[in-house]
Amino acid sequence: MQAHAAGWDTLRLFGVSPEFGAIRGDWKGxxxxxxxxxxxxxxxxxxxxxxxxFLLHPIKQQGMIPIWSYGR
Structure with a gap:
């Protein structure tokens, strides 16, 4: 099963801080x-x-972006 088909969105999987990227542990997918x-x-x-x-674990932060958008 693919994660997206199971209800996982891009930010829960690949999200990072728009300012610090993957350095901030509380801002990582x-x-x-x-x-x-x-x-x-x-x-x-x-x-x-x-x-x-867990999907319901609140890891998404306000303003989180996909890692491939960091630094653009």
Whole structure:
């Protein structure tokens, strides 16, 4: 299953701070940095290595941007 089909949006996965990029841990999407393989994706969580990132966990910050827009 693809993450988008399970309800995961771009910022929850690849979001970063518009000012500091990926340096701020409280402004990073679940896949930034990707330090382990994604082994399971569903509507409740993504399993990354031995960890789980839950969709309903409030990680999105006001003003967060996709990492590919940082520095433009």
């Amino acid at each position: 679940q896949l930034i940095p990707l330090i382990a393989d994604v082994t399971e994706v569903n509507a409740e969580f993504i399993r990354i290595g031995p960890w789980r990132a």
